[in-house]
Amino acid sequence: MYAYWETVATRWKDNDVYGHVNNAVHYSLMDTVINTWLVRTAGLDIHDGDAIGLCVESHCVYKASVSFPEPIRVGLRVGHLGRSSVRYELGLFREDGETVVAEGHFVHVFVDRETRRPAGIPGPLREAMGELVIGDDLPRPL
Template sequence: MYAYWETVPTRWKDNDVYGHVNNAVHYSLMDTVINTWLIRVAGLDIHGGDAIGLCVESHCVYKASVAFPEAIRVGLRIGRLGRSSVRYELGLFREDGETVVAEGHFVHVFVDRETRRPAEIPGPLREAMEKLVPTAG
């Protein structure tokens, strides 16, 4: 289902006054896993590359509560890969990898760093992204 996984620890400050990880943290975790993958695996040059990805949409559906000191397993796949845009789909799970905490997505549009006009996703980056697109069957 998800082609890339990371385990992310929660932090003391992630809990809110209701005793669970605050909803804003889920978005931060998703954004962190996406960008970690882009930089470490896909080779995105965030400082000097010609194209950069801008988040134009994000969404999260909460399924279960989680609290510090639990770690969260985050799965990543690509639901749609266009010429200049990509929809990342993520599942957040308890450490057991079975209990769904949240499901969400982020859409990035790649743009030219200088002009901020849409730009094609560069070849090596696209090749890495294609590996996260689930195969039918």
């Protein structure tokens, strides 16, 4: 189950020569949904904030094909929230919210913008991430 949902349109250029959305696009969609949530909902200041999140790990398992112009429903949750790191877990679904297209994760380590040394996740950002931590009462796909 996922705590945050966003629908993302596929683009004409996302299809590869085999007629389906190319695997690299899945990573881009996951990265986009994570960072959209961080900026719009969690309040991450990507331009002037003291801490920034760097991706140190990513993974994707492909389950089904999808093609333009199908929209993709992306579910986001936090699987682990550490002092300076967070593991985001994502599910990519067909528009019905039931058929899994891919599942993956990204790990961000938060670092000081200047020194690039690990830094604690700032309080308001940590609180927002806490709302995405996996639990039994999370909403189902719309």
